[in-house]
Amino acid sequence: MIIGVDIGTSLTKAVVFDKAGMSVASACTTSEVHHLPGGLVEQDLDQVLGTVATVVREVAAKLDGPVTALALTGQGDGLWLRDESGEAVRPAISWLDGRANSLLAQWQAGGVAREVFRRTASGMFPGCAAAIMSFLDTHEPESLDRAAVAGYCVDAVLQRLTGEITVDASDASLPFLDPATRRYDEDAIAAVGLSHRRNLFAEPAAPKTVFRLDERGAGLLGLPVGLPVTAGPFDLPASAIGAGVRRPGDGILTAGTTLACQVLTDSAEFDPEGEPAGMFLCTQEEGQFLRAMPAMVGTAGIDWMCRLFGIEVEEIGSLLDTSEPGAGGVRALPFLSASGERAPFVDASARAQFSGLSLESERGDIVRALCESIAYAARQCFEAAGLTGTLYACGGGVRSLEWTRIFADVLGRPIVIPGDPGVGARGAVIVAADALGEPVDRELWAESARVVEVRPENVGFYEQGYADYQASLAAARGLWRL
Template sequence: MTHDILIGIDFGTGGCKITITDCQGEVLDSLSGEYPSSHPHPGWSEQHPADWWRVMCETLARLQQRPVWQNARVAAVAMDSYTHGAVLLDEQLQVIRPTIIWTDQRSAAESRELKEKTGDMIFATGYQMPTPTWTLPQMLWLKRHEPENMQRLRHISFVKDYIRFLLCGELATDRIECQGTLFYDMKQHRWSDELCELGGFSSAMLPPIAGITDIAGKVTAEAAKATGLPIGTPVVMGTSDSAVEDYAAGAIEPGQCILKLATAGNVNVMTAEAHPHPATLTYAHVIPGMWYTVTATNAAAICQRWFRELVCAEEKLEAETTGVNVYEIIDRKAKTSPPGSNGVFFHPYLSGERSPYWDPKLRGSFTGMSMGTTRGDLARALLEGVAYSLKDCHRTITEMQLPVKEYILIGGGAKSSIWSRIICDLFQAPCTVPASCDASFGSALLAGVGVGVFPDEETAIRRCLKIARQLEPDRSQAAFYEQQFALYRRLHDALAPVYAVM
């Protein structure tokens, strides 16, 4: 008997994840695939759009061999992706160059110049201050260093929007994605000619803006051949990964706070209105009328991937021979080290840093090592260091006096019992861990809203949200972690001037 399924496709910084749900929001299956980033120079980060499409097609092909696909009718597809990823297209809609992604730090000089010359205007219009994360300074860098590519430029798309264009042949973006460019007028709800002019191009090159749950088009015959998705499948617009993750975790009321342990780390506080601040990011929420304030660290769970590749050959071999996830094995090593990692500290500035320092020159470090330091100490120090970085981000939320009534822990790192325990004890607050809260799950629900399976966004998540576990803090660790966090900050303060001149 045929049954309807909803598909959510997430394009994260490290890879593509696809989740399939039924029309009651029950997760039926999910699968991921990794794609590479290239780093042609120190501080540069780029991705090839062809890799996003390739990995999505490969992942869909693998899913189509599994039981969930048998006798299934795809009711709708929706996608999300990381923001700040401009795809530059020529007159024939061909990709001009690899996409500069949000971790790239090459436009530090352009960011400083924009801030000094027009920072007040940029902030008043776009609600954000220029930093290398944003597309505006990246485009200014391209104008100066790759004028030949800028001369070929005719259309600008973004990560998920480009893939959706390949699926259904229409260029468009949504109302939250456009806020992640620094080309959008937050008050007038339109592209800003003034901001685009600063980036060296015309706003006519940017796509039309649609609603998050609007149907953007249908899968074409050519795309159906490549993906295995049925011809004519409705493709719903979707939105940015951060917004849809918050939504998928049930953060739909003011005062709920997301602590995210994914490629990057986020502290996102839901608000009833916009609270633009020079040290934060400000985005509209999936729920119409709501907003959220973001403080973010550039590198969180990606630090574990880096550590896995650089240090953990033994653990990788064990994972290959036993079938146990390599991160579970690394976590076991981390559990052999006590709180405080026997004096070892890790600062996760592998891609510079955003909140609260906004310093692209910061670099990652292990400090406090001795002849007695073990790989377990390093593994635990990494987990603690990312947690301290999130706590550092949270200082801005406290300074802004934004009320927080509930903490929700999400991202791949939330699956780790030791990592979530460290977060809970450091923040000294109860933490909720949803069962299915990644962006691809949220996108599947938005696909359902788009085709009428659910009446609206809020009904969909209230009906489908499930809680995996709830953590209570160990109060006996409060003073210890307060002291550790103070040491973490002192180490930052001592090392930052050194990195500034390196």
């Protein structure tokens, strides 16, 4: 009776799983995401906390027995500033935020981004804590002055439920944690000019740490004081755990708001002279890491296209079926985010484009071109991350069988889809069960998965398509401007 809670950017979901890893009770509700002029994207901590209370109370009411623990995961990056009691000192700044676009460009040109990458194996982007904090330090220092902690979504919720100020090592990995030692790299903090704000960084909790609901948290959720609570990892590594990634070389594709491509590795070694992008995330297991390439080109682009064409997202699959591989000659670059791209390269000025359009182009061709381009971006991410083993997938994008097949064809490998879609909450529950000394049967939890196979007749076509995508991307990068 562990309730897993996944606090996403726009949706919070609570799930309870049976012994086979299938959901037996669930609830979800939406969070408010405020898109403001100038590329600003913010959220209200109290509103997000309210979504957690709503789904937890709803799920708890459906259960026959008592809740034994609460397992939290959720969105990463961004900046959630709080005071000592956990109250927000300003609206939370989302990982989608673009106010630090120009600052990040300056760091790239001046070598700051490269220096931080060399020390931590994580690239910076406009929506990461370092860029946002540095921007606020210049333009809104009073917010940092009022704060006791500069953290993330999951630890912000945890503080309000338990009173504890801490952070999971996966969240702290970007961009200041040395993944090998799980300690902050002071020189990386100094490189971005934040040494004088060092007191705002909470120390990472040890793996398998268990917290307890305090009176305030218990009252909010309607659960007993002292109930065990775990917090983390954040949604990307939680999804890897929940999907079944266990062996070095295995990877997971998350086709959600973020197109997250992750590969498990047992080595903290990396090329310090490589592209300063992506993340090197600590996991719940000492000596294991996730090389993550969370691109900004996920399902948000599909949502944009649905609004543009006046269609429902459920129609994407049928529209894909109306267009052949190659989309009738239409090609796309999928960089629709206002804050550009963050993996496998970082460029705040990255922008989308469509080419090859004619009067004969149909909606299905444009939809397929965008979906194919996102699959090409996934391939580029996995090449950077070092995928060699089994590939798992989750997220709203893989609900479309045809789009999942496009991913398989472009990546040239079969894709394993977990039987239950709530893999973020699933991963959080697995972590909680381990921490409580009652681990789940992971082999049993994996039995419900299905496999989407590669269509051999399409592999050669998409090989050429990927080469064309890379050429178009290289040409476009020389023209982007903030």
